[in-house]
Amino acid sequence: MQLEHAAAWLCDYLMAAIFAASVFGKIRAMTDARLEISGHGLLLERLVPGAAWTVLAGEAALAAAFGIGGLLEGVKEPAAIAALAAMSGLTWRRGRRSAAGPQRQCGCFGANHPLGRRPLLRNAILIGIAAAGWLLPRPAASASDLVVFALAVLAAVWLLEALKLHTETGGAASASQGRAWLGLHARRASARGQADAAVRD
Numbered sequence: 001m002q003l004e005h006a007a008a009w010l011c012d013y014l015m016a017a018i019f020a021a022s023v024f025g026k027i028r029a030m031t032d033a034r035l036e037i038s039g040h041g042l043l044l045e046r047l048v049p050g051a052a053w054t055v056l057a058g059e060a061a062l063a064a065a066f067g068i069g070g071l072l073e074g075v076k077e078p079a080a081i082a083a084l085a086a087m088s089g090l091t092w093r094r095g096r097r098s099a100a101g102p103q104r105q106c107g108c109f110g111a112n113h114p115l116g117r118r119p120l121l122r123n124a125i126l127i128g129i130a131a132a133g134w135l136l137p138r139p140a141a142s143a144s145d146l147v148v149f150a151l152a153v154l155a156a157v158w159l160l161e162a163l164k165l166h167t168e169t170g171g172a173a174s175a176s177q178g179r180a181w182l183g184l185h186a187r188r189a190s191a192r193g194q195a196d197a198a199v200r201d
Contacts, residue, residue: 004136011133013149015080016066017156018126023060024157026052040090041097058083067153077134081127088123 026033034052037043043051062083065076072079 005138008133008136008138009149011129011136012066012138013153013156014129015126015133016063016153017160019059019063019066019080020153020157021160023056023063026056026059030056040094042090063153067150074134077130080130081134084123084127084130088120091119091123 030052033055034048037051037055038045038048062076062080065072066080
């Protein structure tokens, strides 16, 4: 496989994994997705649920387009660039409108994190990846290649979700388990000390 072909497939792989992970994250937390859309203040509240499902469907279509070789060639990349640019514009506008402070949150791509430069930087990188994939040539993929590619995308989504779950809950769970382990050993040491003292007496 030529280097430019491999680079084109890598661009598709990254874009498919990111959009699929975003879809999975929104499905798990549609309330957060609706709050994210509502926070921009552009729609009436009764329109927010429909807009959330529309965004979800659009991201799912992009994930499928990038995850299935030969689908929407020459269309999926500009569509992704337009979507990411729109996200960046809305995020920047919301950041300008919001009061400064750590309470500002961004729920884009299915994960809550502080509203700052991180979403804008991430979107800029993804726009660059999509643009590179748009310019690079790629050969037609066989059916077996498409199956392997789709499985690799699903594996990447699973890893991203596992990493996000660990980031959100792993630290607290580990700390709690550590405190419980230390408490158990402290109680055992105390009991052994009391038993030794009783024997000596």
